[in-house]
Amino acid sequence: MPTKVLIPTPLRPYAGKSASVEVEGKTVGEALTNLTRAYDRLRTHLYTDDGRLRSFVNIYVNDSDIRYLEGDDTPLKSDDTISIIPSVAGGSAAAPLSHDEIRRYSRHLIMPEVGLEGQQKLKAARVLCIGAGGLGSPATLYLAAAGVGTIGLVDFDVVDFSNLQRQILHGTSDVGRPKLESAQETLADINPGVNIEKHEAALTSENAFEILRDYELVIDGTDNFPTRYLVNDACVLLGKPNVYGSIYRFEGQASIFAAKDGPCYRCLYAEPPPPGLVPSCAEGGVLGVLPGIIGTIQATEAVKLILGVGTPLIGRLLVFDALRMQFRELKLRKNPQCPICGEHRTIHELIDYEQFCGVGHEAEVTTSADLTATELKSKLDSGEDILILDVREPQEYRINQIHGSILIPLGDLPQRVREIDSAREIVVHCKTGARSAKAVEFLRGAGFRRVHNLKRGIVGWIETVDPTQPMY
Numbered sequence: 001m002p003t004k005v006l007i008p009t010p011l012r013p014y015a016g017k018s019a020s021v022e023v024e025g026k027t028v029g030e031a032l033t034n035l036t037r038a039y040d041r042l043r044t045h046l047y048t049d050d051g052r053l054r055s056f057v058n059i060y061v062n063d064s065d066i067r068y069l070e071g072d073d074t075p076l077k078s079d080d081t082i083s084i085i086p087s088v089a090g091g092s093a094a095a096p097l098s099h100d101e102i103r104r105y106s107r108h109l110i111m112p113e114v115g116l117e118g119q120q121k122l123k124a125a126r127v128l129c130i131g132a133g134g135l136g137s138p139a140t141l142y143l144a145a146a147g148v149g150t151i152g153l154v155d156f157d158v159v160d161f162s163n164l165q166r167q168i169l170h171g172t173s174d175v176g177r178p179k180l181e182s183a184q185e186t187l188a189d190i191n192p193g194v195n196i197e198k199h200e201a202a203l204t205s206e207n208a209f210e211i212l213r214d215y216e217l218v219i220d221g222t223d224n225f226p227t228r229y230l231v232n233d234a235c236v237l238l239g240k241p242n243v244y245g246s247i248y249r250f251e252g253q254a255s256i257f258a259a260k261d262g263p264c265y266r267c268l269y270a271e272p273p274p275p276g277l278v279p280s281c282a283e284g285g286v287l288g289v290l291p292g293i294i295g296t297i298q299a300t301e302a303v304k305l306i307l308g309v310g311t312p313l314i315g316r317l318l319v320f321d322a323l324r325m326q327f328r329e330l331k332l333r334k335n336p337q338c339p340i341c342g343e344h345r346t347i348h349e350l351i352d353y354e355q356f357c358g359v360g361h362e363a364e365v366t367t368s369a370d371l372t373a374t375e376l377k378s379k380l381d382s383g384e385d386i387l388i389l390d391v392r393e394p395q396e397y398r399i400n401q402i403h404g405s406i407l408i409p410l411g412d413l414p415q416r417v418r419e420i421d422s423a424r425e426i427v428v429h430c431k432t433g434a435r436s437a438k439a440v441e442f443l444r445g446a447g448f449r450r451v452h453n454l455k456r457g458i459v460g461w462i463e464t465v466d467p468t469q470p471m472y
Contacts, residue, residue, distance in 0.1 A: 001078040003031050008084055013124075013216055014041040016239055016260050017308060028061060029072030031082060039239045040213050046084070058085040095123055095149075101193065105147050118307045119147060125306045128152035128212060130203055130231055131221030132179040134291030135245045135298065137169040139219050142299040144187045144194045148306070151187065152197040152215055155179045162472065166288040203227055205350035208234040217241045217305055219298050225272040226353035232257055232265035233350055236340050243301050245294040250287050250322040252294035255313045255332065256301055258341070262314040267335040272357040290322055371452045373461040376427055387424045391439045392431060392458075400469040402429065402461055410435045413442060422448050429454035429461070431472075 002022035007015045015021060016039065023038065025031030036043040046057055053059065059066050060083040066074045076082075097105070097119060108114040108122075125148050129136045132155040140151055159167075159174040159182055167179075174182040180198040187196055199211050203222075212218060212234050220231050220242055228246075235242035235258040242257040244265060257264045297318065304310045317330040340347040371379075379386055388405035390397055397407045408416050410430070420426065426448065430436040433456050440453045454460070462469050 003076050003078075003080055003082060005031065005035055005082045006084065008086055010086060011042060011045055011084065014045060015039045016241075018260060025076060027072060027076060028059060028066055028074040028082060031076060032059070032072070040209070041216075041238075045086075056086060059083070060085060095120065097123065101147070104191075104193075108146070113309045114307060118309075121306055121308075122147045122303065123149040126150040126152070126215045127217055127219060127302055127306075128154065128215035129219040129221055130154045130227065131223065132167075132169055132183040133157070133163065133221060133223065134166045134247060134286065135295040136183075136219070136221035137167045138292045138295030139221060139245075139299045139302070140183065140187060141169065141190060142296055143302060144191045146299070146303055147191065148194065148302075150195045150197060150215075152199060152211070153180055153183055154199040154201065154203050154211060155183070156200055156202050166286060166291050168292070203230060205230060205353065208350060209238065212238055212240060215240065217243060217302060219243045219302060220245060221295070221298075225357045228265065229272065229356060230350065230353045233340055233347060236264050237348075237350070241305055243298045243305075245291075245298045247286050247290050247294055249284055250290065252290055252320045252322075254294055254297045254301070254318045254320075255316060256305070259305075259312070259314045261334070263332045263334040264338060264341045266340055267338050268317065268332055270335070270338075274358060287322055290320075293320060293322070370455050371427055372455050373464045376454060376461075377465045385424055387421060387426045389420065389426055389428045389439070390430070390458075391428060391435050396431065396472070399472050400458055400462065402458065402466075405429075410439055413439055417443070417446055420448070424450070426451040427454050428452070429457045432457045432459050 002024055004020050004022055006020050007018055012018060021035065021038070023031050023034040025034055032046070036046065046054060048054060061074055061076070061080050066072075097116065101119075101123075102109065105119050108119050109116055127143055127148050127150070129140050129143075129151065132140070132153050136153070136155070140153065143151055157179050159170045159177050159179055161175055163170060164172060164175075169186050170179065170182045178200065180200050184196045184198060187194060201207060201211075203211065208230055218231060218235055218240055220228060222228050222231060232242055239258075241259045242265070244253070244255045244257050246253045255268075256262065257268075301313055304312050315332050315334075317332050319328045319330060320326070321328075334341065336343045339345065376386070376388075388402050390401060390405045390407045391410040391413065392407070393409050394407065408419065420443075426443070428436040428439045428443070428451065430439075433453060436453050436457060440451055443451045456463075459471065462471055
């Protein structure tokens with residue numbers, strides 16, 4: 001039977017802003033251990049590094065100070081209530097606003113839903129954004145403009161020309177620079193009063209807890225399934241809301257996962273799709289303004305969570321179709337059988353998400369039948385009869401192509417396989433090698449024997465053989 005724990009106002013930001021929570025435990029010690037497991041940031045406020053209850057924190061069971069009972073070994077009954085009583089100095093913990101800040105946020109301050117107290121909450125808030133790209137750009141721009149006091153950014157990439165169509169944190173002069181440097185400068189120009197904390201690393205199972213633990217909520221701006229499941233699981237285990245967004249071509253999604261009593265990402269998608277089944281934005285493209293819409297929705301939801309106003313997207317999936325300019329809302333339910341947030345949790349720690357998603361490093365996996373661009377060039381120069389099969393989409397083929405190649409998009413290959421002469425030696429390519437590897441697998445299964453995959457696709461061809469062609 002769970003025991004109710006009353007959370008004092010100064011500690012509520014570290015316990016999901018809840019006035020009370022319910023935890024399991026036969027003794028006070030067990031209950032508090034489970035409490036700090038669910039809300040990791042409470043641990044440093046309640047315990048010293050060697051595990052002792054801090055001297056300025058008292059624990060009561062009902063009306064009794066447990067120091068005069070049996071301490072952590074005090075047994076609990078089903079109707080007991082634990083109260084955490086820290087010493088307080090009085091006054092507000094929120095930092096006051098300067099005259100400049102009052103002018104800057106005046107349009108917030110005159111709104112009853114925000115006001116002075118709400119703006120102080122924003123100033124005291126700590127929000128982490130995973131990714132400084134398409135979704136992270138609009139989300140962090142508006143969070144900074146709104147006055148969120150500390151914004152953490154996780155990214156390890158550099159700015160590329162292909163980013164500029166949608167990643168509005170960065171400009172042409174930033175190409176080649178680390179995204180975190182560019183993002184910090186842009187956000188500081190938007191609002192110099194915001195503290196930007198940079199985490200220049202790929203988020204992994206080894207560093208996720210360390211990076212996430214000091215923030216009160218997380219914005220998911222990721223673009224791959226392994227990191228998306230990693231962010232979800234880390235947020236669930238740390239008890240932090242996960243403001244989710246995803247984009248592809250003309251469509252986007254937004255929701256809030258891992259909130260108290262709400263579903264998580266695994267409740268919506270228990271397992272990832274097989275590798276290669278769902279194309280990435282690099283393969284399928286994305287409308288440049290789409291991440292601006294979804295990222296701004298994420299920023300809106302983050303601000304609402306910080307202020308404690310409105311109806312957040314908890315238990316709701318917002319689906320946006322830009323072509324039809326249409327929003328739809330789908331109800332989400334918490335899955336009782338969810339392996340990480342369900343009634344019988346089977347995941348208690350972070351796992352190998354590359355392996356879980358079946359990704360590994362397929363771009364680096366080669367076989368004896370693979371060819372490099374220079375090897376293909378040598379074969380062509382020697383006069384060998386080679387059929388070059390391009391399995392990209394027509395719009396990609398119009399950007400660049402290997403001279404003499406024929407185009408059959410991967411999705412059309414099963415219907416058009418008879419157009420391919422099985423007696424010839426065949427080299428298949430796409431942009432980077434992932435789609436062509438699937439095409440090679442299909443052709444070999446259909447009885448083709450002399451078929452090869454072009455390593456690194458046309459990107460490798462342009463880099464090593466024909467740099468005159470444009471890169472996309």
